[in-house]
Amino acid sequence: MDAAMRYPELFRAPEERTPESFWTSLRYFNWYRIAAALVFLATSLAYDDLLGRHWADMFRFVSTGYLFLGIVFQVVMRISRERFNLQLSLQVAADIVAITFLMYASGGIRSGLGVMLVVSLIGAAIVAERRLSFLYASLAAIALLLEQGYWVLAHDAEPTNFLQPGLLALGCFATVGVTSWLAQRVAANEALARQRGRSLATQTRINQLVIEDMHDGVVVLDREGRVVQHNPQAKRLLGAEALLGSQIGAVLPGFGAATDFELRGRHIGVRMLDAGTGEPFSVAFLEDTTRSREQAQQLKLAALGRLTANIAHEIRNPLAAISHAAELLGEEKRGG
Secondary structure, three states: OOHHHHOOOOOOOOOOOOOHHHHHHHHHHHHHHHHHHHHHHHHHHHOOOOOOOOOHHHHHHHHHHHHHHHHHHHHHHHHOOOOHHHHHHHHHHHHHHHHHHHHHHOOHHHHOOOHHHHHHHHHHHHHOOHHHHHHHHHHHHHHHHHHHHHHHHHHOOOHHHHHHHHHHHHHHHHHHHHHHHHHHHHHHHHHHHHHHHHHHHHHHHHHHHHHHOOOOEEEEEOOOOEEEEEOHHHHHHHOOOOOOOOEHHHHOOOEOOEOEEEEOOEEEEEEEEEOOOOOOOEEEEEEEOHHHHHHHHHHHHHHHHHHHHHHHHHHHHHHHHHHHHHHHHHHHHHHO
């Protein structure tokens, strides 16, 4: 069976992009790997009896190789941003192998270097999928048990010494489980925050387009009456060069005492609304009523014209009847 079909987490398709934050975390995690390898190498060179007590040459050789792999991983991440899980798995595998050999060269589980496996597993579980995290924990547990088994078989160590690596292996699984669960919760919250952020940005943009295209002016005022936001129509109606930060009373004299103003030959109606938020903001809608007043005046004139025409029609009808009656009377007199 194709490996890509059996292990889809490792061979993720290029179009399934990994978040940039994951690559950043992996890059910092690799810097930690490089720093740890440098500390191991420098300590083994400076103090022979501190690390690598069982096999100093092997400890230095593995530390050098571990440092080299960390540099290679860093270069690869700078060149390629594909196959995140594959790169992560290779790095964790390098951690498990290197730390196991370093632990053996330092005297086994008693050296305390097994804790470094837990640190590596925690770093991997933050960005890895849950199944991969438990795979890494399984590999680390197997490495710990194999290392201790080699001490028992090759160096006649006590079989009871399996207790420490066994507990450490259980700790690896427990740590990975908790870290993976927390990481998934954080990732889910981050995804929800990004989705809500996109929705909010879309809604804000739509509202901005609607407000900018409104025929009415919109002005947002703080508690002291300063303009903190406005649309282009408000600037045109008020005729101010710089409206932001201005006092609305200076731009629109008499503001607050009346709702109708005449400014530069225009009639402006003001309607105030509370923003309805925790912040003390209010919204003023500025409406240019000049055109509506002109239309109202035209309607009045049209109605007056229709009324005059009706009155003239009502007057003309009786006059026509009287004229017709007078003509009839004149004809009767001429005939008599």
